Amino acid sequence: MKVYFETSALGFYFDDRSPAERDAVRLLVHRASREGVEGFVSDLVLAEIEAAPEPTRTRLLRLATSPTFSLLPVTEGARELAEAYVTEGVLPKAFPADALHVAIAVLNRIDVIASYNLRHLVRHRTVAEANRINRGRRLGSIDIRSPEQIP
Secondary structure, X not given: OEEEEOHHHHHOOOOOOOHHHHHHHHHHHHHHHHOOOEEEEEHHHHHHHHOOOOOHHHHHHHHHOOXXXXXXXXXXXXXXXXXXXXXXXXXXXXXXXXXXXXXXXXXXXXXXXXXXXXXXXXXXXXXXXXXXXXXXXXXXXXXXXXXXXXX
C-alpha cells in the first residue's frame, strides 16, 4: 500500500500533547519503514514544514527526509489538477495547498493520504468529489483517512 503523509499527519509525530494521534502516526511511519507500506511525502510537505517554528522544523525535516519516505515533486500537472478541484468546489479556494496535496497523490497513484486535516481533507464528500473529477479525467481514485483509520 502506498501512503502519502500530508503535513498535518507528520506534525503529530512529535506531539506529546496528543498521545493518541502521535501513536497512530508513529505506528504508520513504523509500518512504512518495515512492513510493506510505502511512505511518500512531497516537495509541498517539505515547504510547509519549512514554515514551522524551531525546533519542530528541524525534527520534522529530519523525519520527512529520512529513507522511510520517497519524495514526490510538485508538477505542472498536479497544479492543474489541484486547480480543477478548487474550481469544482471540492476544496476551498482559500486553501489551495490542500488541493495540491490531493493532486500530487492522485497523479502518483497513491492509495491513501494520511491526514489530520479533518476540516477539508478527511471527509467523505471531499473523497467522493475528488474521485468524481479523477474519473472524468481517467485518473485513479484516492482515499483520505486519518492515520488510525488506515488498515
